Amino acid sequence: MTTLESPGPTVGVVGGGQLGRMLAEAASPLGVDVIVLDPTPDCPAAGVSRDQLVGDFDDEARIQELAERSDVLTFEIELADQDALERVREETGVPVHPDPATLRTIHDKLVQKRELEAAGVPVPPFRAVEDVADVRAAIDDYGASVMLKARTGGYDGRGNVPVESKADAEAALEAVAGPAMVESFVDFEREISVIAAKGYGETATFPVGENVHEDEILRETVVPARSSDAVLERAREVAEDVLEVMAGRGIYGIELFETTGGEILLNEIAPRPHNSGHWTIEGVRTSQFEQHVRAVLGWPLGSTALRAPTVSTNLLADVEAPRPAALANVERIFETPTASLHWYGKREARPLRKMGHVTVTADGDETREELLERARGLRDAVTFESE
Known part of the structure; x- marks a missing residue:
């Protein structure tokens, strides 16, 4: 049985963006302090954390200082340096979760796919490419279109370039500008995701979400996903198989395709809390952020039971150029009993930057389609204005 003491433990987080902010918000009621490391002074997480260390994500001296003030280290951004984390763990004895080895696997999408395929996880056909001829050969084998992906540095849709024909191969490689891989195009019915937790000798999965993207940016997540029970169960099974490959405790955002034939790829x-899991703050008993804190500390995982069908919709800055951030016309959100506003505390609004999100839970027998339209209406009424 876990014995909680006051003051409680301290979690050091590499990264202090909106994910770090929501981690700190979830940790506080548990009696857990959070200290963040981020290169931006007064980062979004700073206002709700015990302290912020200002430093780059690969600043080993700063990471060591963070470890010396923490009981466990974690990260909220893939740009965290796995080699520095490993060395700091060895020197200080402070555990790091998820394991830096997992971060190393995630950093290279080709390595990630090879390890998962070897473990029996279903993935689309893929291959490494080095030049235009390789991309064109992949089109011969897979058919057009294919997806060209940067092996490193890209996340949340960045670094992904669709290649519609052989004539587009050269421009696509130039856009990726580095080591790349190709995946065959997946004829999918919908994009879904499973937020999954790996704890101390236990795992837990959250209800499957359906993700709506536009221009490679997540706009909405609908939960439960609008698919069959058999497909949702298969998605959960694949997520559990993924957890077997991952080393270290914590939350994993697992993005999947449901093909037109009902297959899951x-x-x-x-290896962190994920944008497609923000709905869990209101939608389930234990949010992905509280679950991550519990997991990295080795505490028992919380319930992932769904409270009600839920939609989360991102607030993207509708500005043409950077400007001071301010949110206007939020009255409708506050007047809606089943709606919740989350503001990320970013000082500057930039075009399509994620500034916050709105979560709406179902009211009575409301369908997911009705719920989605209501969430979009609340979101679309919001505007961004200068202070």
Whole structure:
């Protein structure tokens, strides 16, 4: 049985963006302090954390300082340096979760896909490419279109370039500008995701979400996903198989395709709380952020039971150029009993930057389609204005 003491433990987080902010918000009621490391002074997480260390994600001296003030280290961004984390763990004895080895696997999408395929996780056909001829050969084998992906550095849709024909191969490689891989195009019915937790000798999965993207940016997540029970169960099974491959405790955002034939294929994995899991704050008993805190500390995982069908919709800055961030016309959100506003505390609004999100839970027998339209209406009424 876990014995809680006051003051409680401290979690050091590499990264202090909106995910770090929501981690700190979830940790506080548990008696857990959070200290973040981020290169931006007064980062979004700073206002709700015990302290912020200002430093780059690969600043080993700063990471060591963070470890010396923490009981466990974790990260909320893939740009965290796995080698520095490993060395700091060895020097200080402070555990790091998820394991830096997992971060190393995630950093290279080709390595990630090879390891998962070897473990029996279903993935689309893929291959490494080095030049235009390789991309064109992949089109010969897979057919057009294919997806060209940067092996490193890209996340949340960044670094992904669709290649519609052989004539587009050269421009696509130039756009990726580095080591790349190709995946065959997946004829999918919908994009879905499973937020999954790996704890101390236990795992837990959250209800499957359906993700709506536009221009490679997540706009909405609908839960439960609008698919059959058999497909949702298969997605959960694949997520459990992914957890077997991942080393270290914590939350994993597992993005999947549901094909037109009802098959489940893995898209990508994020070894951290994920944008497609923000709905869990209101939608389930234990949010992905509280679950991550519990997991990295080795505490028992919480319930992932669904409270009600839920939609989360991102607030993207509708500005043409950077400007001071301010949110206007939020009255409708506050006047809606089943709606919740989450503001990320970013000082500057930039075009299509994620500034917050709105979550709406079902009212009575409301369908998911009705719920989605209501969430979009609340979101679309919001505007961004200068202070």
